[in-house]
Amino acid sequence: MIIYLLRHGTTEWNAVHRVQGRADIPLDETGRSIAKATGKALLLRGIHFTSVYSSPLSRAKETAALAAPGAEIRTDSRLSELDFGSFEGQPTLEMNEDPDCIFRFFISDPFRYNEEVTELLQKDSSFQCETLSELLKRAESFVQEVITPLVLSEREETRVLISGHGALNRALLMAFAKNKDLHTFWGKGLQPNCGITRVKAYREASGQVRYEADKDAMIFYDPEEFNTPSNLFDKKP
Numbered sequence: 412m413i414i415y416l417l418r419h420g421t422t423e424w425n426a427v428h429r430v431q432g433r434a435d436i437p438l439d440e441t442g443r444s445i446a447k448a449t450g451k452a453l454l455l456r457g458i459h460f461t462s463v464y465s466s467p468l469s470r471a472k473e474t475a476a477l478a479a480p481g482a483e484i485r486t487d488s489r490l491s492e493l494d495f496g497s498f499e500g501q502p503t504l505e506m507n508e509d510p511d512c513i514f515r516f517f518i519s520d521p522f523r524y525n526e527e528v529t530e531l532l533q534k535d536s537s538f539q540c541e542t543l544s545e546l547l548k549r550a551e552s553f554v555q556e557v558i559t560p561l562v563l564s565e566r567e568e569t570r571v572l573i574s575g576h577g578a579l580n581r582a583l584l585m586a587f588a589k590n591k592d593l594h595t596f597w598g599k600g601l602q603p604n605c606g607i608t609r610v611k612a613y614r615e616a617s618g619q620v621r622y623e624a625d626k627d628a629m630i631f632y633d634p635e636e637f638n639t640p641s642n643l644f645d646k647k648p
Contacts, residue, residue, distance in 0.1 A: 412562050412569040414587075414610040415460070416580050418602040418628075419474040420446040425604065428503045430514075431576075432495035437469050445605045445632045446477035452631035453478065458570060462561065465574040466490040474605065475574035482572070487557065489549040492576035496539030521596040543582075543593055550582035562612040562620045577601045584608065587622035602628040 420442025424431050438446065460482055465475040467486040475484050498506065498514050506514040513531065516524035525543040532538060561571065575583065580602055585591070587610050602608060606628035613621045 412612040448632040450478040489553040493578040494541035522593040
């Protein structure tokens with residue numbers, strides 16, 4: 412079984428570096444174009460999906476519809492992006508440069524970011540934010556309750572598409588690897604918009620399931636042709 416882990420196409424907030432999180436920002440025209448190009452490229456390669464899962468947020472759901480035209484899309488709230496709460500809609504570049512803003516640790520030190528958010532939630536009742544630990548727990552729940560049973564019951568040639576978000580997809584990759592170390596949360600960084608990371612799933616003789624993810628994400632469009640914006644964050648770990 413092969414899982415195709417897809418990040419949604421671009422939005423207006425991607426272009427201006429604003430934190431989206433649970434804000435239901437739709438795809439922009441570039442986002443729709445690269446999602447369509449991705450879908451066409453997959454079809455040309457003979458890649459069809461047995462099952463398609465998506466975050467309920469419109470930018471991910473529309474990306475799934477364009478990348479897998481005609482497929483039935485099953486939404487699952489556990490695939491929603493990290494809830495940034497009080498950081499929603501804020502400019503990432505300014506927060507990264509603010510020495511008093513804990514968001515500056517989100518990319519550079521995710522373990523510390525998680526600790527700081529947890530502490531602030533305990534101290535300040537007005538502050539709202541989902542922790543990375545909570546994100547990882549729901550990603551693990553989705554893998555254990557949805558994907559692992561598919562691996563155990565389906566044939567080897569089964570292909571599954573999951574359309575998600577930057578942080579959510581990293582949490583899924585952590586769950587596939589059974590890795591709980593938040594120091595390594597970002598791995599090689601965010602997937603590009605409409606980037607796909609393949610994860611191969613194996614049913615072992617012991618009855619356990621083993622997952623192996625590609626080291627790098629693939630894109631099926633020319634970034635220069637579509638003039639896609641730079642990543643949501645100004646730097647990667």
